[in-house]
Amino acid sequence: MMLITAVRVVQIPLLSAMLLGGCTAKLTRTLRLGSVDAGLGPTALFPMRLRRPAAMTVCTIEFGLGAGLIVTAGHVGAGWPANSVRLGTGVLFLVATCALLELRDTRPDVGCGCFGEFSSAPVSARTIARAALLAVAAFATIDMPPLRVPDRGSALALLLGILAAELAVLGALSPELGEALVRLGYSEPCELRVLAEDRTLSSLRRSAQWRKHAGEITAAAPVDMWRELCWRYVAFASRVDGRETEIVFAVYLRPRRPPVHSALTDAATSEVIPWPAPLVRPAWPLRLARQARQAGLARLARLSGPHSLTSAGLPAPSGQPGRPGPSGQHGSTAIRPAVKRAAAELTPGLEPLLAAPTEPVFPDLSMLPAPPMPTHPLGSGGSAGSARSGRTGDMQLSKDI
Amino acid sequence: MLDRERRACCDRCPDGTSSASEERIARRRLLKAAIFPAHGEPEADRPGRAGAAAAGLATGPGPATEGPATEGPAVAGPAVAGPAAGPAGGQPPAADWSGGGPGFPDAGLQPRAVTGTIVDVCPQVIVIGDAQGEQRFTLMADATAWRGGQLEPSALRPGEQAVIRLNPAQRNVADRIWAGIGRVTGTIIEHGRDGLVIDEGRTRRRQLVVIPAQAAGRIQVRFPNLEPGYLLDVIGIRRAGLLEARVPATSQPAYRSDRLPAPPLLSGHVPDAISGSATWHDCADEPHGVLGVGYPALDPATGCAENAAGAEPRGSVRMPYLAVGSVLRIRNDCTGICVGLPVTGCAPIARLFNDRCVTCGTSPRGRVADLTLASFVALGGELERGCFNATITIGH
Numbered sequence: 001m002m003l004i005t006a007v008r009v010v011q012i013p014l015l016s017a018m019l020l021g022g023c024t025a026k027l028t029r030t031l032r033l034g035s036v037d038a039g040l041g042p043t044a045l046f047p048m049r050l051r052r053p054a055a056m057t058v059c060t061i062e063f064g065l066g067a068g069l070i071v072t073a074g075h076v077g078a079g080w081p082a083n084s085v086r087l088g089t090g091v092l093f094l095v096a097t098c099a100l101l102e103l104r105d106t107r108p109d110v111g112c113g114c115f116g117e118f119s120s121a122p123v124s125a126r127t128i129a130r131a132a133l134l135a136v137a138a139f140a141t142i143d144m145p146p147l148r149v150p151d152r153g154s155a156l157a158l159l160l161g162i163l164a165a166e167l168a169v170l171g172a173l174s175p176e177l178g179e180a181l182v183r184l185g186y187s188e189p190c191e192l193r194v195l196a197e198d199r200t201l202s203s204l205r206r207s208a209q210w211r212k213h214a215g216e217i218t219a220a221a222p223v224d225m226w227r228e229l230c231w232r233y234v235a236f237a238s239r240v241d242g243r244e245t246e247i248v249f250a251v252y253l254r255p256r257r258p259p260v261h262s263a264l265t266d267a268a269t270s271e272v273i274p275w276p277a278p279l280v281r282p283a284w285p286l287r288l289a290r291q292a293r294q295a296g297l298a299r300l301a302r303l304s305g306p307h308s309l310t311s312a313g314l315p316a317p318s319g320q321p322g323r324p325g326p327s328g329q330h331g332s333t334a335i336r337p338a339v340k341r342a343a344a345e346l347t348p349g350l351e352p353l354l355a356a357p358t359e360p361v362f363p364d365l366s367m368l369p370a371p372p373m374p375t376h377p378l379g380s381g382g383s384a385g386s387a388r389s390g391r392t393g394d395m396q397l398s399k400d401i
Numbered sequence: 402m403l404d405r406e407r408r409a410c411c412d413r414c415p416d417g418t419s420s421a422s423e424e425r426i427a428r429r430r431l432l433k434a435a436i437f438p439a440h441g442e443p444e445a446d447r448p449g450r451a452g453a454a455a456a457g458l459a460t461g462p463g464p465a466t467e468g469p470a471t472e473g474p475a476v477a478g479p480a481v482a483g484p485a486a487g488p489a490g491g492q493p494p495a496a497d498w499s500g501g502g503p504g505f506p507d508a509g510l511q512p513r514a515v516t517g518t519i520v521d522v523c524p525q526v527i528v529i530g531d532a533q534g535e536q537r538f539t540l541m542a543d544a545t546a547w548r549g550g551q552l553e554p555s556a557l558r559p560g561e562q563a564v565i566r567l568n569p570a571q572r573n574v575a576d577r578i579w580a581g582i583g584r585v586t587g588t589i590i591e592h593g594r595d596g597l598v599i600d601e602g603r604t605r606r607r608q609l610v611v612i613p614a615q616a617a618g619r620i621q622v623r624f625p626n627l628e629p630g631y632l633l634d635v636i637g638i639r640r641a642g643l644l645e646a647r648v649p650a651t652s653q654p655a656y657r658s659d660r661l662p663a664p665p666l667l668s669g670h671v672p673d674a675i676s677g678s679a680t681w682h683d684c685a686d687e688p689h690g691v692l693g694v695g696y697p698a699l700d701p702a703t704g705c706a707e708n709a710a711g712a713e714p715r716g717s718v719r720m721p722y723l724a725v726g727s728v729l730r731i732r733n734d735c736t737g738i739c740v741g742l743p744v745t746g747c748a749p750i751a752r753l754f755n756d757r758c759v760t761c762g763t764s765p766r767g768r769v770a771d772l773t774l775a776s777f778v779a780l781g782g783e784l785e786r787g788c789f790n791a792t793i794t795i796g797h
Contacts, residue, residue: 044655048625048626048655051655117662117663120662189669189670189671189721190670191670191671191721191722192671192719192721192722194701194702194722195702196702197702197703224425224428224429224432226429226700226703226724226725226726226727227700227702227703227722227723227724228433228723228724228727229721229722229723229795230721233429233432233433233436235432246432248432248435248436250433250436250437261436261437262436263432263435263436264435265431265432265435270427270428270431270432270435271431272435272438
């Protein structure tokens with residue numbers, strides 16, 4: 001007996017929450033769309049001119065009954081007012097059940113609209129069962145005495161347990177729950193992702209493919225840029241071996257570290273041209289040499305005292321920055337042999353690189369171990385691993401120097 | 402350099418039919434193929450065949466109809482034609498990609514639409530032409546005509562603007578004639594005594610639509626709400642500066658055009674094939690005979706003026722973003738005709754509709770392609786029906 005009473009008690013707040021929730025969702029949708037006509041659900045059964053008043057009436061009744069259930073739950077309004085509200089709630093859900101049955105037959109493509117745009121899925125047996133269950137729940141509350149807070153912990157636990165069980169049942173009968181969960185964890189497919197072109201260009205310019213081919217590109221702005229599905233294509237004018245070409249990059253539309261592909265084409269015919277040579281990336285041996293030079297200088301500084309080097313720890317240039325000095329070389333000629341020796345000790349085999357680190361004298365790269373090629377995991381249109389070209393390597397090296 | 406101005410008008414500036422646009426479309430295909438080479442490509446898709454063939458644009462073949470030899474996006478000459486296989490005639494599909502790689506239809510094997518002014522018509526022959534010249538087509542006994550309703554071809558009058566569908570097997574034989582046909586699709590701006598003022602998009606002129614009394618009942622059953630803000634899509638007859646509506650092209654959506662319902666969410670990847678409704682548009686700024694498709698989800702980042710400024714073009718169907726020059730494989734699910742067409746513009750109005758096409762069965766909701774008149778005829782569509790059930794495939 002106590003269990004049945006507890007079940008009946010739980011229905012009042014539950015029904016009220018359902019009604020107020022449904023009303024709020026419908027209002028939200030109406031405010032967002034700016035039109036009551038766009039509402040879903042059984043109002044679609046009405047002629048166009050009656051849909052607006054029908055939708056407004058349903059929403060008003062839901063709000064009135066939801067609020068009425070709460071107001072009349074206690075001693076205020078006990079008796080016939082409370083029973084009227086509960087009877088009205090039961091009738092509302094009963095009519096809703098019938099309307100959903102009708103809607104499923106006549107407009108199988110329309111959702112029930114019970115919770116606004118969350119209820120866009122076509123009416124199913126679950127939706128109808130939920131409305132019927134709520135109707136039964138509402139009728140079960142008629143003639144129930146006023147609610148009061150349970151004075152015992154066990155009674156409160158029983159109420160909470162019943163509430164949780166009924167919520168689980170309603171959740172299982174609600175297709176809206178799945179929709180809400182999907183929206184919470186939704187991530188747009190790449191085909192539908194909106195990504196600004198500038199962001200694509202920034203990602204491209206940070207990519208290894210760009211660093212490999214930047215030397216050939218002759219214009220900063222792309223010739224053409226367009227998108228297809230998950231890729232954005234960017235074409236740049238370029239010149240390779242004296243031939244007018246275009247380098248086209250395909251950048252995956254992902255905000256961070258997107259895969260990039262590239263290909264070389266003829267500017268006039270758009271025919272694919274094989275990459276002329278792998279673009280050796282000499283940055284790492286130079287960086288190594290620079291480190292060796294720094295280490296050598298530090299060692300010299302320790303030997304010669306604090307005044308032999310500039311405050312930056314580098315030899316003071318004898319000419320203008322970036323230009324050769326009177327002797328045609330940068331840096332202190334007195335220090336250079338010591339640097340070379342120190343560096344040679346630290347990194348044997350790199351001495352040729354240290355002959356004149358700031359001069360446009362190109363080392364014989366064949367002496368160096370093959371540097372790792374910056375290949376992309378997805379590969380590229382380039383010809384990595386093919387024969388080396390001194391020209392392209394030199395160009396890159398001179399740029400780095 | 403990247404031509405921002407041209408991109409803003411979706412590569413279809415006032416001179417949008419110039420060779421620049423055609424080359425751009427062709428080049429994009431070739432550059433894409435350079436990065437992602439497709440296997441088993443037809444010859445027309447391979448590098449070195451840029452231009453009209455690579456762009457998939459009709460070159461106005463066929464002995465009877467060459468207009469000015471057009472090499473590009475498909476400008477059909479005075480009366481240039483488009484492809485189209487005998488739509489309802491039970492003829493085999495003229496072009497089908499199902500067996501091979503991607504490719505454009507062989508225009509010589511497609512039915513075509515010839516557009517022009519009727520010069521003369523008699524029960525056996527119709528003469529159509531314009532400033533470029535005249536063409537004569539034989540009228541078979543089963544040829545039919547449409548001018549707001551079905552009628553005998555001999556009832557047509559000289560001086561009327563007409564679209565003629567040619568028999569794919571016999572190029573000098575007219576299969577179907579539409580006289581003065583026009584279509585207005587857009588948002589109602591004003592409902593006055595003179596008629597309805599319709600907004601067809603930011604880059605198109607507003608249209609005036611008059612609904613005559615004899616068609617009012619038929620149209621208002623499908624378009625009950627003729628208040629500003631609601632959508633209208635009607636087919637009728639072009640008269641001086643206005644369209645006289647005769648038949649509704651679809652059913653009116655219940656929502657206002659500026660209050661679209663949220664599209665369904667998609668997880669994973671967008672499917673390769675998307676089914677829905679394919680419609681045609683009647684744009685005075687677009688030359689007749691253009692073979693192409695307006696795609697409802699053009700990349701919003703391009704700043705295409707046809708799209709709402711700064712707005713993400715979300716329609717009722719979630720479609721992957723493409724650009725002008727992308728190629729779609731479009732299949733008419735009613736006739737089986739399947740061709741590849743380049744995207745030549747966006748379809749800002751088409752994406753506002755959440756309707757179904759019921760030409761053969763019931764299509765899924767949403768418009769997936771807004772075809773040019775020539776493309777629609779080429780795919781076997783009947784203009785007065787307004788749509789056909791279609792499946793588009795992207796990225797192949």
